[in-house]
Amino acid sequence: MTSLLPPPVADTPELRTLRRDVRTFVAGQVAAGAFTPDVDTWLNGFDPAFSRALAEQGWLGMTIPTEYGGHGRTFLERFVVTEELLAAGAPVAAHWIADRQAAPSLLKFGTEEQKQRFLPRITRGELFWAIGMSEPDSGSDLASVRTRAVQVDGGWRLTGTKVWTSGAHHAHAFFALARSAPLDPAHRHDGLSQFIVMLDSPGVEIRPIHSMNGAHHFNEVHFEDVFVPDDLVMGEIGQGWHQVTSELSYERSGPERFLSSYQLLAALVDAPSTGADQQIGQYVARTAALHEMSNSVASALEHHHDVSSAAAVVKVLGTALEGDVADLGDVLTEDDPGDPQLRALVTRAVMHRPGFTLRGGTSEVLRGVIARELGLR
Amino acid sequence: MTTIDTPVSIAEVDPDLIATMREVLSSSAPTPRDPDTGVEFDQALWDQLDELGLARLTGSEESGGSGAGWAESAALLTQAASLAVALPLAEHDLLAGWLLTSAGLPVDADLRSVAVLDADGSARAVPWAPVVSRIVLAWPAGDGGWRVADVPATSVKLTADTNLAGEPRGEITATLDDSEGVPVPEDLIRRLQLRAALVRAVQVAGALERTLDLVTEHVTTRVQFGRPIGKFQAVQHLVADIAAETSLARAAVDAAVRTVATPDVDLAELRFRVAVARSCAGHAASVVVRNSHQALGAIGTTLEHDLHRFTLPALAWRAEYGSTASWDRVVADSALSVGSDGLWELIAG
Numbered sequence: 001m002t003s004l005l006p007p008p009v010a011d012t013p014e015l016r017t018l019r020r021d022v023r024t025f026v027a028g029q030v031a032a033g034a035f036t037p038d039v040d041t042w043l044n045g046f047d048p049a050f051s052r053a054l055a056e057q058g059w060l061g062m063t064i065p066t067e068y069g070g071h072g073r074t075f076l077e078r079f080v081v082t083e084e085l086l087a088a089g090a091p092v093a094a095h096w097i098a099d100r101q102a103a104p105s106l107l108k109f110g111t112e113e114q115k116q117r118f119l120p121r122i123t124r125g126e127l128f129w130a131i132g133m134s135e136p137d138s139g140s141d142l143a144s145v146r147t148r149a150v151q152v153d154g155g156w157r158l159t160g161t162k163v164w165t166s167g168a169h170h171a172h173a174f175f176a177l178a179r180s181a182p183l184d185p186a187h188r189h190d191g192l193s194q195f196i197v198m199l200d201s202p203g204v205e206i207r208p209i210h211s212m213n214g215a216h217h218f219n220e221v222h223f224e225d226v227f228v229p230d231d232l233v234m235g236e237i238g239q240g241w242h243q244v245t246s247e248l249s250y251e252r253s254g255p256e257r258f259l260s261s262y263q264l265l266a267a268l269v270d271a272p273s274t275g276a277d278q279q280i281g282q283y284v285a286r287t288a289a290l291h292e293m294s295n296s297v298a299s300a301l302e303h304h305h306d307v308s309s310a311a312a313v314v315k316v317l318g319t320a321l322e323g324d325v326a327d328l329g330d331v332l333t334e335d336d337p338g339d340p341q342l343r344a345l346v347t348r349a350v351m352h353r354p355g356f357t358l359r360g361g362t363s364e365v366l367r368g369v370i371a372r373e374l375g376l377r
Numbered sequence: 378m379t380t381i382d383t384p385v386s387i388a389e390v391d392p393d394l395i396a397t398m399r400e401v402l403s404s405s406a407p408t409p410r411d412p413d414t415g416v417e418f419d420q421a422l423w424d425q426l427d428e429l430g431l432a433r434l435t436g437s438e439e440s441g442g443s444g445a446g447w448a449e450s451a452a453l454l455t456q457a458a459s460l461a462v463a464l465p466l467a468e469h470d471l472l473a474g475w476l477l478t479s480a481g482l483p484v485d486a487d488l489r490s491v492a493v494l495d496a497d498g499s500a501r502a503v504p505w506a507p508v509v510s511r512i513v514l515a516w517p518a519g520d521g522g523w524r525v526a527d528v529p530a531t532s533v534k535l536t537a538d539t540n541l542a543g544e545p546r547g548e549i550t551a552t553l554d555d556s557e558g559v560p561v562p563e564d565l566i567r568r569l570q571l572r573a574a575l576v577r578a579v580q581v582a583g584a585l586e587r588t589l590d591l592v593t594e595h596v597t598t599r600v601q602f603g604r605p606i607g608k609f610q611a612v613q614h615l616v617a618d619i620a621a622e623t624s625l626a627r628a629a630v631d632a633a634v635r636t637v638a639t640p641d642v643d644l645a646e647l648r649f650r651v652a653v654a655r656s657c658a659g660h661a662a663s664v665v666v667r668n669s670h671q672a673l674g675a676i677g678t679t680l681e682h683d684l685h686r687f688t689l690p691a692l693a694w695r696a697e698y699g700s701t702a703s704w705d706r707v708v709a710d711s712a713l714s715v716g717s718d719g720l721w722e723l724i725a726g
Contacts, residue, residue: 003586005624007388008631011726019725087721266717269709278702281709285656288649288708288724289629296628313621364610370620371613374593376605 004309004373006300008292015080022084025057029090037089039326039345040260040352043166043359044217045091051125054085054092060099061123064107069120079298083255083291089263093167093217096256098122098129104250105175109235109243114196118173130171130199132162132221133244140365142177143188143241147223149178149195155229156180158195161222164359168206168219174199176223177240192240196232197223213351251360253297253311258290258318260356261325264345268325271342274332283325290318309373312366319356319363326353384448385635387455394449398456401425407461407686415543416463418508423464427486433470440484442474447638451579451630458583461686463544465490465505467576473513476569480525480559487511489527491573493566498553502697506530506547507537515566516553523566524558541693567644571651574698575633578654582630584691585623585658585665591684592616592669599674606672615668622661629657645711649723652707659701662691 011019029035035050054060062078064070082100085092103122106115121127138144147160158178168174174197181191197204203226209218235243265287268280293314300307326349329342337343357363371377384390405422426432434450436442443449450471457466465488473489490509492500494516506512509530518524534550596607596616606612633654636647666688670677677684695701715723 003624003627004620005627008386008628008635010385010635016726023722083725084721087725262721266720269712269720270717277709277713278705280712281652281705281707282656282660284712284720284724285629285653285705285708286625286660288653289625289632289657291724292628292632293624310624313624316617317621317625364614367614367617368610370617371607374589374616374620375597376593376607376613376616 004313004370005293006296006305006307006310008296009299011080011295015076018077018080019084022059022081023088026085026088026090029053030088035091037263038091039089039263039349041089041091041093042086042096042256042260043093043355044215044352045089046093046167046170046217047091048094048125048128048170050091051095054095055123055125059085060095060125061103061119064103064119064123068107068115069123070103071123075302076295076298079255079295083259083294086255086259087262094128094170095122095125097131097167097171098127100251100254101131101247102129102173102175105234105243105247108247109194109239111231113231114234127173128167128171130165130168130174130219130221132165132168132174132176132197134162134164136161136163140362142244143192145177145179145192147176147178149180149193149228151180152227155227156195156233158197158223158226158228161220163209163218163220165206165219165221166217168199168221169208169216171199173197174221175234177244180237180240189241191238193237194234194240194243195228196234197226197228198232201226201228203227211351213348215351248361249297249301249306249308249311252366253294253301253307253314255291255294257315257360258287258294258321260319260322260352261329261349262287264329264349265325267342267345268329268332271332271337271339276328276332279328283321283328286317286321290314290321294318309370312361312369312373315361316363316366316370322356323353326350326356383446383638385446385638386448386631387452387634388631390448390452395452395456397429398431398453399460401429401431402456402460402462405462407683408463410463410543410686412543412680415539415545418505418545419462419464422462423488426464426466432466433474433484433486435470436474436484437478440478441486442470442484447471447634451634454576454579455583455586458580458687458690459587461587461683461690463542463690465509467573467580468504468509471576472569472573473511475572476513476515476525476565477527479565480561482525482527482559489513490530491515491569492549493570494549494551494553498551499548501548502538502540502546503549504697505545506533506535506549507545512549514551514558515561515569516551516558518555518558518560520555523561523563524553524555525561525565526558540697542690544690544693564644568647570698571644571647572637574655574704575630575637575651577694577697578626578630578633578651578658580694581658581662581691582623582626584687584694585619585626585661588665588669588684588687588691589616589619589623591687592619592672595673595677612672615672619665619668619672622664626654626658626661629654648707649711652704652711655695655699655704656701656708659695659704662695662701666692 180193430443433442636650
């Protein structure tokens with residue numbers, strides 16, 4: 001029988017202890033007024049002080065080896081910490097991309113010099129990162145990127161525009177996917193390269209793209225002949241496609257794909273007699289099952305198994321659940337539910353909901369990934 | 378560090394054992410179903426399973442069982458469901474056999490089912506009641522406690538019926554005499570009910586996985602408009618959602634099996650995990666049954682095609698030992714009882 005799922009795993013006693021430690025720490029932070037639990041905090045909860053507090057606990061750069069200033073811990077340990085932080089609705093956006101994406105990519109494809117330069121500062125919560133893949137004419141079809149990289153003496157010059165770049169206005173560095181060789185229609189994925197762009201470089205312009213609730217987390221990042229020295233080429237020239245796609249399972253299967261609206265679900269549990277016990281129960285059950293799935297994918301990733309289709313399953317189901325929770329909150333509450341905090345959570349969840357099933361690969365693209373695994377395409 | 382030999386999930390069960398299960402069950406699969414009278418008990422296959430020690434997998438070796446655990450038993454139930462073999466495997470061993478042993482009563486190879494009676498001595502939809510030779514009864518005694526007794530099936534009044542998949546069921550009424558039962562704690566009865574509910578979730582997951590296989594095979598071979606229909610994105614999305622929901626059911630069921638296999642597990646913890654499994658498997662069945670029939674087209678609605686051997690049991694099983702809605706509410710009750718502050722610990726431990 002077909003199963004897309006890796007084998008189930010249970011927390012070891014050590015991981016359980018780690019969970020408790022994070023829970024205790026976070027409860028202390030809430031009690032001290034350091035943050036108010038919220039929805040979608042991995043994209044919108046920008047709080048450098050909280051990121052540094054986590055760094056002091058040793059919970060940033062956890063999987064980075066100690067020789068690069070990291071903590072040399074396992075991927076599952078990092079999974080447990082991030083899952084606890086997201087469940088608590090903690091503001092983790094400042095360091096999120098640096099910790100989740102930049103660090104593993106640098107470890108896998110970066111030069112020794114790049115690792116020494118960036119990884120210790122990521123671990124200390126001092127260096128924030130952003131990622132530039134989408135462009136005005138390039139969304140799900142990433143191979144169509146048009147940002148150009150032209151080789152010059154000592155490096156490359158980049159010209160083009162990236163959009164939907166979360167947190168670029170706060171970030172220090174940026175991965176840019178650019179076309180370093182002309183498009184070959186027969187091999188569309190060739191000729192793409194990744195560059196590390198320091199966002200204070202001359203020729204970089206960062207403009208806000210305001211979300212419909214007025215919030216500013218997206219940006220348009222424009223490069224006008226921006227010089228990137230050779231020592232900031234990421235990985236190999238021409239291998240950009242392979243490099244950006246090889247890490248997708250990490251970002252697709254993580255707890256941020258089913259916990260973005262968890263704080264609202266928890267609030268609905270406390271809300272007096274909504275009359276929707278059955279629906280709430282169904283969503284709590286799905287949350288619990290997704291926790292199991294995400295955990296088993298994390299374990300398989302730790303053992304370097306290919307779990308791209310299982311990761312796609314987690315993301316398709318988890319982000320749909322996040323949206324369903326937002327909608328349930330909206331259906332159950334009135335314009336004045338008597339609890340302004342609940343209404344505020346509902347409003348933010350409803351505003352953010354459309355993004356849940358878009359970011360990091362749309363649900364439609366991911367269903368295609370699952371169908372390919374099943375041999376349909 | 379302690380070495381744990383006992384597998385706690387199907388994924389850890391010895392592949393050779395699973396291959397043996399599959400081989401034996403395949404020899405008589407699928408169990409024929411007459412749309413009017415349902416399925417018949419396959420005595421020859423049962424005897425073969427009994428001989429191989431698969432009929433009482435989890436019974437102690439001293440009592441003639443095989444001394445295995447929930448994981449092996451879940452693997453057997455999964456194989457049977459995925460091969461459309463209908464037998465009282467769970468009822469005989471995981472439910473009736475376990476209840477007898479837990480109550481300190483002797484067990485043997487006689488075919489058994491189990492029933493939790495109401496105060497009037499009745500129980501409906503008792504699985505395989507028309508077929509078994511003995512039924513282990515549990516009932517609320519006059520003194521507020523519970524009693525268990527192992528009685529011949531002929532001693533109860535039976536109205537035979539079948540479930541949606543044609544499996545034998547029956548409404549039974551027994552004449553209760555508290556003095557004829559062994560007293561057991563209420564906790565044991567609650568655990569019995571949770572085990573029974575989990576058995577059905579295990580079976581649903583197996584049926585859904587096989588459904589996915591049937592659908593995948595069909596859409597990659599059925600050609601329309603000059604190409605296999607699985608090349609159409611609309612069909613791919615139907616199938617992807619079958620795979621996703623089936624995976625979710627599998628994850629929830631595996632977690633519940635791991636929980637029930639944990640010695641002395643807390644009853645509230647067990648109730649939550651079983652309810653999660655039943656909720657996820659129950660709702661997964663909605664999507665999988667709908668989408669699989671949509672993908673298979675008219676042929677999938679016929680008696681001739683195998684699809685009903687998996688979709689009908691999935692629907693029948695998710696409705697036994699509590700509706701899907703009732704299990705949703707059990708999850709909600711568990712959540713409400715701990716509140717938002719305790720909810721995450723309930724989920725993640």
